[in-house]
Amino acid sequence: MAVFSRLICRRAASLRSFCTKSTDSDLHRASSALSSALPVDNSNGKGRNVQWVFLGCPGVGKGTYAARLSTLLGVPHIATGDLVRQELSSRGPLSPQLAEIVNQGQLISDEIIIDLLSKRLENALVKGETGFILDGFPRTVRQAEILEGVTDIDLVINLKLREEALIAKCLGRRICSECQGNYNVACIDIKAEDGNPRMYMPPLLPPPQCESKLITRADDTELVVKERLRVYNEMSRPVEDFYRSRGKLMEFDLPGGIPESWQKLLRALNLDDHEDTRTAAA
């Protein structure tokens, strides 16, 4: 009940600011809420589940690899973009303003995103989940500072892909409106050039039962994707430096499609996916 009333107070407060600017007191309140939504960690990172962050441009595949790692490691995959889309589809009082910001490719305020994240982490606490893989957060240096102030992030994986592939991947993205499965109809084949090897990424097609139910995200148009890339370079690139200077950043160049990239990522992380190896061998 106490958690619930705290949440209601926070939601009411979050109505105050929609744009990327928050006041210091709003942020202070949001960061306290984030802190109380996280488990107390006296173990200095030892003996608890992973607390990882995925960084990378729109379309790079953060969601795909974060979801796979989350299944492998048994920790929740928390994508702030998904939290924003859930808020939009709830058609609550925040929805119209949030839709406008998201559909223009801009970032929503640090305060609102931290509110949504705190709510999700509180759910995780209630469900007894430990650890997390964050995808899409932090996206500003301010968010990174707040997160660093309330918990210890073990590793930040910075996924990288050539820009022409990023745009094609965003434009090819499709979601099944029924099962929420993520697919991609783009077939990316970039010739070897300037010392870069050929890059081939086959489409990830939906099963027949999803084919007629595919939808495209409203912010996956060419104009908005280009704006999101610009916003990433301006607001989120500095987050890479933030973690690089703290020795937490692992750069990861995606070599191509999911099978080869996944195996390379597992090797880089010193992990083994027995399930995947069995499936590939079958």
Ligand SMILES: Nc1ncnc2c1ncn2[C@@H]1O[C@H](COP(=O)(O)OP(=O)(O)O)[C@@H](O)[C@H]1O
């Ligand atoms: N950490 C964040 N800070 C501010 N806005 C966010 C954040 N995470 C998500 N959003 C909003 O949600 C939108 C969709 O996020 P996401 O699905 O992560 O997109 P992308 O495919 O660009 O990585 C973003 O363009 C932004 O408007």
